[in-house]
Amino acid sequence: MIKAEQKPMEEILRSIDPYKKILLSGCGACVTVCHAGGEKEVLLLASALRMARKKIGKPLEILEATPSRQCEPEYAQELSELSEKVEAILSLACGVGVQTLVRFFPKMPVLPGVNTTFLGETLSHGIWEERCQACGNCILEKTGGICPISRCAKQLLNGPCGGSSKGKCEIKKEADCAWQLIYDRLSSLGQLYKLEEIIPAKRWGIESRDSGLRRIIREDLKI
Amino acid sequence: MARIGIFIDTLKGTLPSSFRERIRTTLRDVPEVVFSVEEDEFTSETFERMLKLLEHEGVERVVIVGGSPKLYETTFQKLGFPLPFNPYLFTVANIREQALWSSIDEREASEKAKNAVLKAIRIASSLRPIESQTLPLKPEVLILGGGISGISIALTLARAGIYVFLVERERTLGGKVTELWKFYNQELEAKGWLEQKILELRQNPRISLLAPARLKYLRGHMGRFQATILTDKGEETTISPSAIVVATGYRVERKRGGIYDHKRMVTLSEMEKLLSETNPPFPFFEGKRVETVTYLLDDTNEDIKLDSINALKQSLLLQGSLKCQVAILCKEFKVSSDRMERLYRKARELGVLFFKYEEAPRFSLVNGQIQVEVKDTSILRKEDQWSVSILSDLVVLCETFLPHQETMELSALLRLHLGKRGFFMEDNPQLLRVRSNRRGIFIAGGCRFPQEISETLFEANAVAQEVLALLSKGAYTYDLSVAEVDPKKCALCYTCPRVCPHSAIEVEKYAEKNVYLTHHVPENTKWGAAKVDPASCFGCGICVGECPARAITLRHYPDEFIYIQMGLDG
Amino acid sequence: MVDFDPKIIAFCCDQSGYPSADMAGSLRLNIPKNVEMVRVPCAGRVEALYLLKALEKGADGVVLFACYEENCQYLRGNLRARGRLSYIHRLMEKIGLEKERIEICYLATNSGVKLVETLQRKTEELKRLGPNPCSEGK
Ligand SMILES: Cc1cc2nc3c(=O)[nH]c(=O)nc-3n(C[C@H](O)[C@H](O)[C@H](O)COP(=O)(O)OP(=O)(O)OC[C@H]3O[C@@H](n4cnc5c(N)ncnc54)[C@H](O)[C@@H]3O)c2cc1C
Ligand code: SF4
Ligand code: SF4
Ligand code: SF4
Ligand code: SF4
Numbered sequence: 001m002i003k004a005e006q007k008p009m010e011e012i013l014r015s016i017d018p019y020k021k022i023l024l025s026g027c028g029a030c031v032t033v034c035h036a037g038g039e040k041e042v043l044l045l046a047s048a049l050r051m052a053r054k055k056i057g058k059p060l061e062i063l064e065a066t067p068s069r070q071c072e073p074e075y076a077q078e079l080s081e082l083s084e085k086v087e088a089i090l091s092l093a094c095g096v097g098v099q100t101l102v103r104f105f106p107k108m109p110v111l112p113g114v115n116t117t118f119l120g121e122t123l124s125h126g127i128w129e130e131r132c133q134a135c136g137n138c139i140l141e142k143t144g145g146i147c148p149i150s151r152c153a154k155q156l157l158n159g160p161c162g163g164s165s166k167g168k169c170e171i172k173k174e175a176d177c178a179w180q181l182i183y184d185r186l187s188s189l190g191q192l193y194k195l196e197e198i199i200p201a202k203r204w205g206i207e208s209r210d211s212g213l214r215r216i217i218r219e220d221l222k223i
Numbered sequence: 224m225a226r227i228g229i230f231i232d233t234l235k236g237t238l239p240s241s242f243r244e245r246i247r248t249t250l251r252d253v254p255e256v257v258f259s260v261e262e263d264e265f266t267s268e269t270f271e272r273m274l275k276l277l278e279h280e281g282v283e284r285v286v287i288v289g290g291s292p293k294l295y296e297t298t299f300q301k302l303g304f305p306l307p308f309n310p311y312l313f314t315v316a317n318i319r320e321q322a323l324w325s326s327i328d329e330r331e332a333s334e335k336a337k338n339a340v341l342k343a344i345r346i347a348s349s350l351r352p353i354e355s356q357t358l359p360l361k362p363e364v365l366i367l368g369g370g371i372s373g374i375s376i377a378l379t380l381a382r383a384g385i386y387v388f389l390v391e392r393e394r395t396l397g398g399k400v401t402e403l404w405k406f407y408n409q410e411l412e413a414k415g416w417l418e419q420k421i422l423e424l425r426q427n428p429r430i431s432l433l434a435p436a437r438l439k440y441l442r443g444h445m446g447r448f449q450a451t452i453l454t455d456k457g458e459e460t461t462i463s464p465s466a467i468v469v470a471t472g473y474r475v476e477r478k479r480g481g482i483y484d485h486k487r488m489v490t491l492s493e494m495e496k497l498l499s500e501t502n503p504p505f506p507f508f509e510g511k512r513v514e515t516v517t518y519l520l521d522d523t524n525e526d527i528k529l530d531s532i533n534a535l536k537q538s539l540l541l542q543g544s545l546k547c548q549v550a551i552l553c554k555e556f557k558v559s560s561d562r563m564e565r566l567y568r569k570a571r572e573l574g575v576l577f578f579k580y581e582e583a584p585r586f587s588l589v590n591g592q593i594q595v596e597v598k599d600t601s602i603l604r605k606e607d608q609w610s611v612s613i614l615s616d617l618v619v620l621c622e623t624f625l626p627h628q629e630t631m632e633l634s635a636l637l638r639l640h641l642g643k644r645g646f647f648m649e650d651n652p653q654l655l656r657v658r659s660n661r662r663g664i665f666i667a668g669g670c671r672f673p674q675e676i677s678e679t680l681f682e683a684n685a686v687a688q689e690v691l692a693l694l695s696k697g698a699y700t701y702d703l704s705v706a707e708v709d710p711k712k713c714a715l716c717y718t719c720p721r722v723c724p725h726s727a728i729e730v731e732k733y734a735e736k737n738v739y740l741t742h743h744v745p746e747n748t749k750w751g752a753a754k755v756d757p758a759s760c761f762g763c764g765i766c767v768g769e770c771p772a773r774a775i776t777l778r779h780y781p782d783e784f785i786y787i788q789m790g791l792d793g
Numbered sequence: 794m795v796d797f798d799p800k801i802i803a804f805c806c807d808q809s810g811y812p813s814a815d816m817a818g819s820l821r822l823n824i825p826k827n828v829e830m831v832r833v834p835c836a837g838r839v840e841a842l843y844l845l846k847a848l849e850k851g852a853d854g855v856v857l858f859a860c861y862e863e864n865c866q867y868l869r870g871n872l873r874a875r876g877r878l879s880y881i882h883r884l885m886e887k888i889g890l891e892k893e894r895i896e897i898c899y900l901a902t903n904s905g906v907k908l909v910e911t912l913q914r915k916t917e918e919l920k921r922l923g924p925n926p927c928s929e930g931k
Contacts, residue, residue: 009887028772033716038771040842044884047845051927052888066772125721291815292832320818321830325909331826338829640868651866660868724868763867764838768877780834785843788831789802791850 001121002030002094003128004037004114006045012090013052015111016060019087024049024113025079025101026066027093034128036114037092039066045092045113070097076104083108118150136207136214142199144185149202151178157199225348228282229259230273232289234319236263242323245333246288246340253344257282265298270305278307284347285313288340291320309352311704311779316343338790345787353779358446358699358758360465362386364690365450367438367633368470370398371676372668372683374420376468379687381429385694388462389424390452391434396421398472399669402492404499406676433460441467441636444727444756445663446699466663466690469637469647470683471630473669475622478523482586483620487593490622491533498537506545508617516541517595517615519584520553523623527673530621531557535566537619542573550576550613552584552597561677577601578611586618593618624673637664638726647671657686661726662759665689704779705760706767710752712774719753719766719775727759728766799853799919801828801912804843806836808866809900810858816905824909825916836860836897837870841877844895845884853925854915855895858908862899871899891922
């Protein structure tokens with residue numbers, strides 16, 4: 001799922017500095033799961049922010065809410081009543097959720113409270129790691145299910161760079177070399193022959209971000 | 224508004240009357256308080272009086288003002304509950320230990336007491352009844368591991384009328400004992416003793432033996448575990464025991480490398496085998512008589528005493544009837560087991576030599592024998608310490624006691640905790656040695672801690688008694704003073720199943736929100752969220768504070784009580 | 794030093810803090826008067842939020858009385874309490890509140906003396922730090 005991390009307190013404080021009354025909105029899905037913006041974090045952050053502002057003599061009033069998922073229009077709209085009572089919204093949802101609110105509350109400043117960090121998985125409780133960069137054309141079938149786009153520092157598609165050493169990446173010494181992982185995995189699956197196929201360079205400009213905003217349209221689903 | 228009755232415990236008149244008077248003044252202004260009466264102590268007669276008064280006044284909440292709540296909680300447990308309503312509808316204001324006795328003067332004490340009483344009244348007003356529930360328990364137990372622990376627990380339980388499934392992964396029963404030749408503190412031969420036990424086991428109609436077999440899945444909780452057992456023929460059986468005993472023992476590993484690989488370096492187990500095959504008067508090794516044997520007891524096993532026991536057992540025989548010269552080199556010799564002191568003295572009298580070393584002894588090969596050189600530090604004066612060199616036919620090494628390789632996997636399957644060394648961990652080393660962190664799962668024998676047979680048997684008996692105590696009533700009754708998940712708020716983040724120390728929470732299979740695992744879904748499951756098994760929950764509240772969605776409440780200890788005690792409005 | 798009576802909220806685990814407070818009374822030791830004792834079933838019941846709320850709503854300091862490591866009746870309640878406290882300490886630092894205002898103190902069932910000493914020391918420390926500048930109504 002989407003993984004996020006709370007922004008530095010100073011940055012949050014700076015962004016809400018002009019306001020006396022805000023809505024702090026969490027999100028009940030991805031960011032709850034990674035303990036960055038669920039109800040628990042909303043209440044903690046709200047309390048901390050109130051204290052920080054109290055200390056500098058500029059008391060802040062905070063309304064607290066945590067819709068189930070901030071990135072769906074219906075859930076976002078649940079906040080409309082509360083939003084009328086405040087000057088700004090601080091959102092602990094990922095960047096998607098923030099922008100859903102932006103879309104529905106055109107006159108309201110909506111500020112991010114977390115850094116949306118990556119699409120990742122839980123390694124063990126409290127440790128998350130990146131797994132996918134939403135490149136738009138998944139090649140996991142060719143790489144034994146290990147993603148070189150997100151896990152290789154250089155996003156190499158056809159084997160490791162010269163810096164791969166003892167199974168570790170030269171850019172981040174504590175990280176496994178993605179290509180070592182790919183090799184090991186294919187070898188244990190008995191599919192090393194897959195390495196012989198050259199993976200063509202990614203067409204970033206067609207499948208991916210470089211061509212501008214991506215959009216999925218399912219004509220059949222449209223109502 | 225709740226109607227509250229107050230009983231002021233004068234603690235046999237030891238609370239000063241002026242102090243009590245101040246409290247009554249406080250109480251006068253509280254609208255919820257229907258009556259406040261004084262009692263000098265709580266006895267069965269007091270209880271009768273209380274009951275009448277409560278019924279007569281139509282009061283539904285009680286505050287006891289007096290000593291520590293611990294005092295009343297134990298008295299009430301002993302004497303039964305003096306309330307005509309749910310036992311959770313009472314609370315205590317501790318004005319003795321935490322006010323009268325811990326203040327500078329009576330004025331300060333009265334202030335503290337007033338605060339305590341007002342808080343207690345607020346808590347009383349928001350108390351809710353907590354019901355109890357009963358879980359039927361069939362007399363069926365699953366035992367994993369058919370070593371000496373598993374066997375003796377199975378026998379004890381079966382004799383008491385309990386049906387036992389005994390799952391052993393090997394073809395033969397007996398575990399480590401099958402490799403033993405003698406017990407150090409009993410005259411019996413291990414083999415005969417074991418055979419008799421196994422015979423008894425096979426004849427008992429209440430014991431079903433599944434071997435070779437292993438546990439494949441475990442679902443559910445105490446009273447309704449669902450255990451899938453896989454036999455080596457690939458057959459699967461699912462049983463639903465009420466309780467589980469883990470008695471999977473341990474394994475040993477020998478030291479390797481360099482001279483340690485030499486054939487004259489043997490392990491305690493190999494020596495045990497050699498001895499069992501020996502015909503007096505002399506032991507032989509590769510056709511040659513063995514005359515000198517040196518034991519090296521190093522500190523690989525820390526607090527495990529088995530090496531010392533074994534070395535002593537074997538050396539008594541070697542030095543005695545088998546006419547060898549034995550030397551034991553050790554860092555410390557552990558004699559704290561049953562009768563070990565006496566055997567140790569006997570060994571010394573027979574002429575077994577004991578050397579204490581600090582620096583590791585050195586080994587070299589001299590004419591096919593092993594020369595052991597060691598600096599003996601058993602003499603305290605440094606100047607008097609000497610170096611010894613022993614030419615040995617055999618050097619006996621201790622093995623390292625380790626958990627079985629698949630212990631990790633098994634612990635994940637059973638959702639049990641492992642201790643630092645990777646053995647199964649007891650719930651509480653002082654009090655609950657044979658209980659695991661999960662209610663209804665017990666651990667016995669070497670899988671918790673390698674120890675000698677008499678201790679193992681003692682522990683096996685303790686486990687059997689615990690299981691009997693649990694199952695003999697046919698049901699387990701518990702209060703719903705437990706954690707509860709609000710399924711609407713749960714984000715399925717898996718924090719609580721991971722953090723619960725008693726593995727009392729699982730994410731119930733999904734019906735509405737997600738469909739991940741579709742097999743084994745109990746019918747009519749409409750939950751789709753984490754779910755606490757109330758019979759397995761210990762009510763600690765750890766999960767509550769951890770849930771990122773704040774979806775969990777502790778039924779008998781909600782936020783509100785904490786905020787009230789903090790003196791905040793919540 | 795400001796002369797004031799610091800308000801302390803003391804969370805007391807039912808296995809250590811609470812019986813120790815009772816023990817303090819039995820030993821006739823003086824528990825400072827501005828302490829609110831909060832009985833909890835386990836230190837692990839103490840949510841991170843309670844620690845912040847305590848400060849926000851008027852406490853000058855907080856002490857969390859938990860069982861010694863490896864001595865928790867519920868195996869990891871004290872460890873979770875410590876983890877949550879470290880998170881709160883980080884938050885406090887960022888909003889410019891002294892970390893020393895909240896501490897965790899490990900006790901056995903009969904540590905009446907240590908409990909009182911800790912509370913008395915905390916009172917002195919808080920007097921030195923002065924009133925909590927972040928709390929409501931100040
Ligand atoms: C060399 C040596 C000498 C010893 N000498 C003495 C002595 O003289 N006197 C004395 O009192 N003690 C002695 N002991 C200790 C004694 O052997 C043990 O304390 C005792 O055997 C432990 O019994 P147990 O049932 O706990 O474990 P074990 O005997 O190890 O039995 C465990 C059983 O569980 C089975 N099992 C393991 N994993 C699984 C699984 N996943 N599923 C199903 N089954 C499983 C194993 O195959 C085994 O049958 C000695 C030990 C050693 C190594
Ligand atoms: S708003 Fe972001 S965090 Fe929330 S559900 Fe949508 S994607 Fe996940
Ligand atoms: S190849 Fe692309 S889509 Fe597939 S996992 Fe990697 S980044 Fe994601
Ligand atoms: S911690 Fe909370 S949100 Fe996560 S699974 Fe448990 S109940 Fe659900
Ligand atoms: S209260 Fe404790 S035992 Fe019960 S579910 Fe929560 S963590 Fe587990």
